[in-house]
Amino acid sequence: SLEAAVKDVPADGTETTILLMDNIVMTTDDIVTIAEGQNIILDMDEYSITVQDDFKGRPIVNEGTLTVTGNGTIDSTTAQNGGLGAINNKGVLTIENGTYRGDKYASGACIRNTGAGASLTIKDGTFEKATCAVYNEGTAVIYKGNFSNESCSSCAKVDGHENMWSYTIRNVTKDSKMTIYGGEFISTQGAVSAAIGSLTVNGGYFKTVDCERKHGAIFYALYAAGEVGEVETVINGGTF
Numbered sequence: 001s002l003e004a005a006v007k008d009v010p011a012d013g014t015e016t017t018i019l020l021m022d023n024i025v026m027t028t029d030d031i032v033t034i035a036e037g038q039n040i041i042l043d044m045d046e047y048s049i050t051v052q053d054d055f056k057g058r059p060i061v062n063e064g065t066l067t068v069t070g071n072g073t074i075d076s077t078t079a080q081n082g083g084l085g086a087i088n089n090k091g092v093l094t095i096e097n098g099t100y101r102g103d104k105y106a107s108g109a110c111i112r113n114t115g116a117g118a119s120l121t122i123k124d125g126t127f128e129k130a131t132c133a134v135y136n137e138g139t140a141v142i143y144k145g146n147f148s149n150e151s152c153s154s155c156a157k158v159d160g161h162e163n164m165w166s167y168t169i170r171n172v173t174k175d176s177k178m179t180i181y182g183g184e185f186i187s188t189q190g191a192v193s194a195a196i197g198s199l200t201v202n203g204g205y206f207k208t209v210d211c212e213r214k215h216g217a218i219f220y221a222l223y224a225a226g227e228v229g230e231v232e233t234v235i236n237g238g239t240f
Contacts, residue, residue: 001030002018002020002024002030002032002049003030003032005018006018006032006033006034006038006040009034009038009039009040010037010038011035011036011037011038011064012037013037013039013065014039015039015040015041016038016039016040016041017040017041017043018040018041018042018043019043019045019070020042020043020044020045020047020049020070020072021045021047022047023047023048023049023050024047024048024049024050025050025051025052026049026050026051026052026055026059027051027052027054027055028054028055028056028057028082030059031057031058031059031060031061032059032060032061033060033061033062033063034060034061034062034063034064034065034066034091035063035064036063036064036091037064038064038065039064039065040064040065040066040067041067041069042060042066042067042068042069042070043069043070044068044069044070044071044072044073044074044098045070045072046070046071046072047070047072047073048072048073048074048075049072049073049074049075049086050073050075050076050078051075051076051078051079051083052078052079053078053079053080054079054082055076055078055079055082055083056079056082056084057076057082057084057088058076058084058085058086058087058088058102058108058112059074059076059086059087060074060086060087060088061087061088061090062087062088062089062090062091062092062093063090063091064091064092065091065092066087066089066091066092066093066094067093067094067095067096068087068093068094068095068096068098069096069097069098070097070098071097071098072098072099073098073099073100073101074086074087074098074099074100074101075099075100075101075129076101076102076103076106077101077102077103077129079103079106080103080105080106081103081105081106082103082106083101083102083103083106083108083130084102084103084106084107084108084109084112084130085100085101085102085106085108085109085110085111085112085130086100086101086102086110086111087100087110087111087112088112088114089111089112089113089114089118089119089120090114090115090117090118091118091119092118092119093111093113093118093119093120093121094120094121094122094123095111095120095121095122095123095124095125096123096124096125097123097124097125098125098126099125099126099127099128100125100126100127100128101127101128101129101130102129102130102131103129103130103131104129104130104131104149104150104151104164105131105156105159105161105164106130106131106164107131107164108130108131108132108135109130109131109132109133109134109135109166110127110128110129110130110132110133110134111127111133111134111135112135112137113134113135113136113137113138113139113140114137114138115137115138116137116138116173116175117138118137118138118139119138119139119140120134120136120138120139120140120141121140121141121143122134122140122141122142122143122144122145122183123143123144123145124143124144124145125145125146126145126146127145127146127147127148128146128147128148128149129149129150130149131149131151131164131165131166132149132151132166132167132168132169132170133147133148133149133168133169133185134147134168134169134170135166135169135170135172136169136170136171136172136176136178136197137172137173137175137176138175138176138177139177139178140176140177140178140179141178141179141180141181142169142178142179142180142181142182142183142204143181143182143183144181144182144183145183145184146183146184147168147169147183147184147185147186148168148184148185148186148187149166149168149187149188149189150187150188150211150212151164151165151166151187151188151189152165152188152189152211152213152215153165153189154211154213154215154216155211155212155213155215158213165189166189167187167189167190167191167192167193167219167223168185168186168187168190168191168192169185169191169192169193170192170193170194170195171193171194171195171196171197171198171199171231172195172196172197172228173196173197173229174196174197174229174230175197176194176196176197176198177197177198178194178197178198178199178200179199179200179201179202180192180199180200180201180202180203180204180238181202181203181204182202182203182204183204183205184204184205184207185204185205185206185207185221186206186207186208186209187208187209187219188208188209188210188211188215188219189208189219190208190219190220190221190223191206191207191208191220191221191222191240192206192221192222192223193220193223193224194223194224194225194231194233195223195225195226195227195228195229195231196226196227196228196229196230196231197229197231197232198231198232198233199224199231199232199233199234200233200234200235200236201222201233201234201235201236201237201238202236202237202238203236203237203238204237204238204239205238205239206221206222206238206239206240207221207240208220208221221240222235222240
């Protein structure tokens with residue numbers, strides 16, 4: 001199992017590659033935690049990690065150093081409200097490519113960067129379906145990728161999930177520091193939000209679109225305001 005393979009990796013920083021050789025369907029008990037000191041390259045080899053319908057959480061929790069490559073898919077949408085997203089990062093995470101999904105009404109994020117010390121680098125990939133694509137509490141650098149969600153506050157209210165909506169990517173604490181060099185960011189509720197922390201945009205395409213029920217694309221391609229705390233935003237480029 002993937003859990004057994006990860007447990008065999010030394011915790012002394014030795015870089016170790018784990019190669020998927022088939023698709024994986026996880027239960028909640030199968031959630032994989034990469035421990036502090038472990039340094040893993042997870043080569044998805046175009047395979048997928050999906051979940052059973054009673055799953056709760058994200059398939060991978062990273063507390064060490066993790067690089068995900070191989071253009072695979074980590075998808076928890078089958079679990080609907082329990083499928084928070086793909087990876088909860090508390091350490092150092094680099095995503096080179098692939099597809100990452102969570103459920104729209106699970107109130108989660110495809111990638112959650114958890115804690116002031118968490119470091120996230122996204123070089124490319126597709127991040128979609130979840131309430132939020134990237135939820136950042138630490139340091140995040142985005143070079144490229146397609147980021148979207150379908151959350152809409154009006155739809156959520158109609159569907160009995162009030163307040164389960166989000167900007168596509170967002171800073172959420174005073175320690176949040178995000179730098180964007182490129183990528184496409186599309187949402188109904190808003191593309192990128194900095195209500196606290198630091199955001200620098202050097203490029204990228206940011207757009208709001210109407211939801212399927214035509215409630216109106218009424219929010220912002222870029223939202224920068226000290227709604228939660230002090231915020232610094234620098235825009236060097238990009239299309240909004």
